[in-house]
Amino acid sequence: MRLDKYLKVSRLIKRRTMAKEVASQGRVKVNGQAAKPGTEVKPGDELEVLFGQKHMTIRIDRVEESAKKEDAATFYSILKEERVDNN
Template sequence: MRADLYLKYVNLVARRVLSKSFIESGNVLINDKIAKPSSQIKDGDTLTIYMGNTTLIIEASIKQEGKKILVGGTVIDKLERGIYQC
């Protein structure tokens, strides 16, 4: 499945056009490699997604049952960047 479609189907972006520009900005890595909107995501791939001060690490889940394709993902880690006072 294309990376831009995957981000849309798991509701990380509202539209495919936004997904495309988000990926082209270098905010998505697939298995630690910079993604393109047309990059293929397979079941079990690890996605690193930079969203502002938050970094999401997701394991992709893509299953085909007949004509249906089930798309999802499991958040492995969520990292927040910020300024912390001691």
């Protein structure tokens, strides 16, 4: 599945256009490599995402084309989450 679609379906980012923007700006890495919106992701991959003040490392557990809001949290495991100071 494409990275931008995964970020939307898993509800890590609410809109696919925002997911594309974040990936295009180089704020997402897949398995340590900078990723583009079209990068393919699969279960077992690790994502590093920089959301403004927060840096998250996530392992992909499931990949599906669509998900109910309640099921979205089962798509990934948070390995590390830290605040980033932009001083």
